Amino acid sequence: MVSSFKKALDSGKFIVTCEVAPPKGTNLEKTIHHIEMLKDKVDAMNLTDHQSSVMRFPSLGAALLVKELGGEPILQMTCRDRNRLALQADLLFASSRGIRNVLCLTGDSVILGDHKQAKSVFDLDSSQLVATIRTMEKGKDLGGSDLDGGVSFCAGAIVTPGADPLEPQLIKFEKKIEAGAEFIQTQAVYDLDKLKNFMEYAGQFPAKILAGIILLTSAPMARFMNKNIAGVNVPQYLIDEMASAPKGGALKKGIEIAGRMIKKIHDEKICDGVHIMAIGKEELVPGIMAEAGLV
Numbered sequence: 308m309v310s311s312f313k314k315a316l317d318s319g320k321f322i323v324t325c326e327v328a329p330p331k332g333t334n335l336e337k338t339i340h341h342i343e344m345l346k347d348k349v350d351a352m353n354l355t356d357h358q359s360s361v362m363r364f365p366s367l368g369a370a371l372l373v374k375e376l377g378g379e380p381i382l383q384m385t386c387r388d389r390n391r392l393a394l395q396a397d398l399l400f401a402s403s404r405g406i407r408n409v410l411c412l413t414g415d416s417v418i419l420g421d422h423k424q425a426k427s428v429f430d431l432d433s434s435q436l437v438a439t440i441r442t443m444e445k446g447k448d449l450g451g452s453d454l455d456g457g458v459s460f461c462a463g464a465i466v467t468p469g470a471d472p473l474e475p476q477l478i479k480f481e482k483k484i485e486a487g488a489e490f491i492q493t494q495a496v497y498d499l500d501k502l503k504n505f506m507e508y509a510g511q512f513p514a515k516i517l518a519g520i521i522l523l524t525s526a527p528m529a530r531f532m533n534k535n536i537a538g539v540n541v542p543q544y545l546i547d548e549m550a551s552a553p554k555g556g557a558l559k560k561g562i563e564i565a566g567r568m569i570k571k572i573h574d575e576k577i578c579d580g581v582h583i584m585a586i587g588k589e590e591l592v593p594g595i596m597a598e599a600g601l602v
Contacts, residue, residue, distance in 0.1 A: 322580025360420025387414025566598020
């Protein structure tokens with residue numbers, strides 16, 4: 308069965324996805340609140356998989372929760388924590404429960420997270436995980452054995468349009484498309500000229516491109532991302548704009564900036580949609596969409 312997200316991608320409409328971070332524990336009350344708030348406003352919700360290598364409630368469990376509540380989940384899967392046996396098993400389970408969308412990620416280093424003593428796996432990378440999905444859809448596992456009941460997924464991956472130099476990212480991007488990625492959600496973009504440059508190359512491929520928008524909450528946050536997140540560059544004029552916000556008004560200013568960027572991407576048809584990352588403030592996503600004129 309084709310997912311509603313896949314149908315939206317194929318329809319040519321402007322796509323809006325967002326992230327919902329599972330809790331660090333079993334209290335799902337806030338997560339449920341966010342899902343209920345967003346399920347009728349966005350085309351799909353990503354459920355993050357131990358984002359930044361911080362241990363949390365599993366993405367697969369959160370994706371099932373979205374499904375139960377009537378939303379459209381995108382299951383994030385990283386290769387950091389599982390070998391090919393476990394990854395394939397999780398894909399079988401997800402498919403059997405009606406989860407039809409997967410975002411394939413290699414995964415952040417455990418050094419960034421809260422379990423620095425953990426051992427990374429990286430048996431596969433994100434391109435290989437996309438290829439694994441396509442192999443399983445043909446009724447085979449990676450060992451060459453037949454599957455008794457196959458899978459079907461709308462599979463995607465990520466790319467970093469702001470990387471400098473950009474060429475290595477373009478090589479990775481093309482490799483992911485060749486492996487079978489149908490959609491790409493980008494790392495955070497703040498320089499739309501760089502996004503346009505990337506789209507001049509990416510536009511020749513059939514995959515749909517969703518520009519990543521991370522909500523800025525303060526000028527120090529913007530400086531932190533510039534210093535610590537590879538491929539993310541918040542221009543100085545945006546940092547100055549955040550810093551100029553009146554006391555207590557930085558978050559409002561961040562929503563205004565995110566909405567302004569999304570509106571420009573939409574109005575100028577720069578790419579196929581946006582992926583909004585509010586990072587723990589998912590309740591602000593509708594406000595960002597309203598600022599962009601999308602609701």
